[in-house]
Amino acid sequence: xxxxxxxxxxxxxxxxxxxxxxxxxxxxxxxxxxxxxxxxxxxxxxxxxxxxxxxxxxxxxxxxxxxxxxxxxxxxxxxxxxxxxxxxxxxxxxxxxxxxxxxxxxxxxx
Amino acid sequence: xxxxxxxxxxxxxxxxxxxxxxxxxxxxxxxxxxxxxxxxxxxxxxxxxxxxxxxxxxxxxxxxxxxxxxxxxxxxxxxxxxxxxxxxxxxxxxxxxxxxxxxxxxxxxxxxxxxxxxxxxx
Numbered sequence: 001x002x003x004x005x006x007x008x009x010x011x012x013x014x015x016x017x018x019x020x021x022x023x024x025x026x027x028x029x030x031x032x033x034x035x036x037x038x039x040x041x042x043x044x045x046x047x048x049x050x051x052x053x054x055x056x057x058x059x060x061x062x063x064x065x066x067x068x069x070x071x072x073x074x075x076x077x078x079x080x081x082x083x084x085x086x087x088x089x090x091x092x093x094x095x096x097x098x099x100x101x102x103x104x105x106x107x108x109x110x
Numbered sequence: 111x112x113x114x115x116x117x118x119x120x121x122x123x124x125x126x127x128x129x130x131x132x133x134x135x136x137x138x139x140x141x142x143x144x145x146x147x148x149x150x151x152x153x154x155x156x157x158x159x160x161x162x163x164x165x166x167x168x169x170x171x172x173x174x175x176x177x178x179x180x181x182x183x184x185x186x187x188x189x190x191x192x193x194x195x196x197x198x199x200x201x202x203x204x205x206x207x208x209x210x211x212x213x214x215x216x217x218x219x220x221x222x223x224x225x226x227x228x229x230x231x232x
Binding site: 002032033034035037039044045046047050051056086088090091092096097098099100101102103104 | 145147154155156157160169170171172205207210215216217218219220221222223224225
């Protein structure tokens with residue numbers, strides 16, 4: 001079991017808006033910021049959202065992040081076929097004194 | 111352009127040792143913390159270890175504590191992971207990842223390498 005909890009799968013049709021949740025605890029999301037990574041099939045992970053809701057240069061504004069208390073979410077609007085990937089949330093955990101990842105959510109574009 | 115190139119992976123028997131390297135370029139290596147993150151076949155991401163920019167602070171996941179050792183040579187722009195007492199469950203692709211600041215206590219990794227596969231099997 002991962003320290004951060006994500007749904008194993010999500011899906012949507014092109015153009016739709018989907019959200020992926022990430023649930024943690026006081027020692028990780030309750031205290032520290034959340035980051036999101038996108039992993040396309042057969043490739044290395046790529047930073048998608050950092051510090052809760054900031055997009056790195058080059059990431060489309062269709063991707064957005066939010067955090068409230070010990071939960072966070074990633075929203076993807078105007079879903080496109082190229083968004084089909086695995087998505088992971090991650091945060092530092094003060095109790096474990098290490099970084100923790102969610103189990104990952106496999107997004108399917110129908 | 112930031113580049114991270116891992117090497118050193120391969121097949122090793124249970125109980126054996128392996129040292130991974132990550133050659134960095136395109137940024138001032140000593141100014142940024144680095145981490146190792148692994149991914150077992152068909153599984154999710156698991157953080158393994160982190161080191162501060164100076165190398166003075168190190169952190170480990172409980173699953174590898176006492177068996178793995180992270181280090182860096184800032185004169186060679188290279189990150190290392192010494193892995194001892196390897197187990198079948200250590201089989202994974204190992205990625206090196208760069209943090210955007212010198213402090214290692216972060217899950218914010220702005221650049222990742224392509225990974226190197228470690229297989230622990232007899």
